[in-house]
Amino acid sequence: MDQEKKKIIQFKNIVKKFDDQIILKGIDLDIYENEFVTLLGPSGCGKTTLLRILGGFLEPDKGEVIVDGKDISKLPPYKRELNTVFQKYALFPNMNVFDNIAFGLKIKKMSKDVIEQKVMKMLKLIGLEGYENKDVTLMSGGQQQRVAIARALVNEPSVLLLDEPLSALDLKLRKEMQYELKRIQQEVGITFIFVTHDQEEALTMSDKIVVMKEGEIQQVGTPQDIYNEPVNRYVARFIGESNIIPGRMIHDKLVRFDDHNFECVDVGYKENELVDVIIRPEDIDIVPEGQGKMSGTVESVLFKGVHYEVMVETVPGTHVTVNMHVNKVGANVKEEGDVRISANDFYLDIEDMKDWDDSDLIARADAQAWSKETDEYFPIQKVDTDLKDEIGEYEITFHTVNGLSITRRVWVVDQKVVENKKANEAVSAFNFFKTVDEIKESMALDTDLKTWANAQGWKLDDENETVDLSVDYNFDPEHIKEGIYKVTFWTTGREFKIHTTDFVEEGKEVGLTFFPEDIHIMEKMGF
Template sequence: MEQENKKIIQFKNIVKKFDNQIILKGIDLDIYQNEFVTLLGPSGCGKTTLLRILGGFLEPDKGEVIFDGKDIAKLPPYKRELNTVFQKYALFPHMNVFDNIAFGLKIKKMSKDVIEQKVMKMLRLIGLEGYENKDVTLLSGGQQQRVAIARALVNEPNVLLLDEPLGALDLKLRKEMQYELKRIQQEVGITFIFVTHDQEEALTMSDKIVVMKEGEIQQVGSPQEIYNEPVNKYVAQFVGESNIIPGKMLKDKLVRFDDMNFDCVDVGFKENENVDIIIRPEDIDIVPLNQGKLTGTVENVLFKGVHYEVMVETVPGTHVTVNMHVNNNETNVVEKEDVRISANDFYLDIEDMKDWDESVLIARADAQAWSKETDEYFPIQKVDTDLKNEIGQYEVTFSTINGLSITRRIWVVDQRVVENKKANEAVSAFNFFKTVDEIKESMALDTDLKTWANAQGWKLDNEDEKVDLSVDYNFDPDTIKEGIYPMTFWTTGRELKIHTTDFVEEGKEVGLSFQPEDIHVMEKMGF
């Protein structure tokens, strides 16, 4: 047991840059004898760079690579006690299977008898006995893969490096080779370091998974630890399917999300700390409505072979739809000599009448004056209006310093607020007026539409707590013409994904149940 716990590789503060971009940001990692370690992450996260530094194909800009107690960062690849298997197997097409496997041994000038014994042993290990005289170009992808592994293993390295070696295989063969690789690793009893972006591969084969993101290690642990106790949202989303919910850790073993409190098993967070919560789809049970910790409506059911994937909306989103009136560009512009002034008609909520002033009217009308020659802006000097604290239609006149003015209409309305008690939120927005050019020239249209419509979302039990809004519309801003365009401002509801073997009908109201240990609380990720 002591032998198994011996550190064979240590990466110490490994930094690597390409073209002034930092690919590895100070990697520290220990790998032990006889471990099957997987470096897991998306393209560009630095996993292959780290493997190539270990293999001797790249030098780190900073840091140490300790192999069996010695720093090997400057050693050439052929002097390192490890071999690499790449995604492209790089077999020698003019050699048969036997000669491909024997290549490294012949370079070492071993006797023919020893070479034959070692090659035949490898052929047995990879399940290709009787294939020694076969042309490698006639082998299947899986068979070529095995020959590449045998060629690397026959040299008896202490460590085998595998850089996405199953990437070129079809799905069925990949799954077969996952088990095959694990069996070979256990049989030869050496350390395997495997690079992949495939989470299922990592979970199936590894003793230890190293999850990487943008040149940094996010988490190191067993497949069970990585899956059941992810440290953050990134790991949770990358390994397995997950429902991720923002919440608040009220105190040890008590978390709040979707305006309810739930018992959990997590401790060590600050009181009232904002957190992310993960509940895996297979940990949620669909139960009768009155037995659920949460309730919701079945939105979608997909048959996945082994199970059904059911989407249940537990918190409905809140929507409000308004109209954008688009006029041609000249409708809202008055000019005199070099000066132009423009403004839009607009709506005001009767509630806003308590504290309006001239600056509010200028902003809501988007009133502005400028020089036609230089585009220099002039201030709006004067605002005249017959506006009253009553529902109705009024006029407002905006004037510049040289007396140029424009008169627009104001509608004071009792603005409809859409309340959603289940989501504990409300949203409101106004119809509004714009010109074609204002739409086309917007640099951040979604943000501008929210501003122009004065779209807002807030919590019913705390009006100071704002709720994020999204906007949907069906026009192309580059080709927009005069007309009336509806748009919907909405809050994201909550949909939970459930994996179950029981069929459930779409549209059905159901209860959802889970245990305290099924709720995994994670730190909020910093960006």
């Protein structure tokens, strides 16, 4: 299909940095005429930056932007045959609908008759006939958005750029506008490049979806390609709902996951290669226990209008609970002149004693020193401790500039490990000490809690294979006070999400079945 169509835009090795942070990491992408292309990804993935480079509002640090065979990287926005519709529609509040749409044509000094014909044609296209004299500030969000699109289209650009233009609308209006935009694009027959973080929007409207992550393209394809054959776990999670299971390709057309071998249709992987397996919720059928390819317990049943969303646990999860001791503000800080130093008491596992060095002890105590005036950090220059390779309580002293030091306690313990043989996994975590401030100031509390508790999960048959942990707690980090709080680290076990029109009872033991072609194999990816 692409061979018949004309290539209208080429991004060649586009690199963009802001403050030494690389936002786009060498983007290569071809866009063809009359395509509805969606750049899809979470905030910060680089999709809007790429759009702004195409529009001429940003210059790439490296690479070429080629439109109709010409490099336009150095052209200002007004000389590019592109128009942009922004998230905030930027309509002129002192002009009525007609004058807003006609603005670009008046700048081009077109005759009044031609302007009137073009504006009236646009009003018909966007379904706002009779609104030409209306005050744009009195219009609904959806109507304003249509006017913004008409103002861009009336200039007859070869490409229309749309930067999250539906995000300000309510859900019902958003859905209507998705179909409306697709209709307008098909009717005017030009290329639309649309930026969104909404997967459903992308699937509904696009001819081609470009999935982005951290400044790189993960996959380019039709909505069907991306949904049915995601290249990796990231794309699968971002597009539609998925059951993603770690697995191993025994050989072509045979994959192993959850301690069972399953026939599949995928080929081209190495023997015993570690992979991710995806099975969509609508591709799994619930059958009587003993009649499926696997069995499990119905954990929850949610009615979603058209279908039930059923969660079936096939492998139980594993969890460990620890105590978080929260001290009052400043309890772990010492200061002298301009210098402050802080550190926490902490626990160590007797098993890990042989591998610890000063940097590990500094990290476990979260020891740091800084200037009271400038907040500039100073290094911890020395660590003194009577720590021994024996269970017991010890002291540890951290030293920084000015001879300022702080002493804390370390408990060496025989750390409890929770094993789950059915799930082939184990988890462990330590009690730990924090202050009210440290909890409140954490930017990523779940991650910090795992670090502070040294929480870990691993496979029993291969200690080098880690298991992802989630975190549960019942305190409000914004309003936490001194005290002892329970924090639980847990593996999700294996739960399958199933979409079915048949009701099934919670707590029931059931079988699950699916076909070889319902199993999609993806390469493992690192995050």
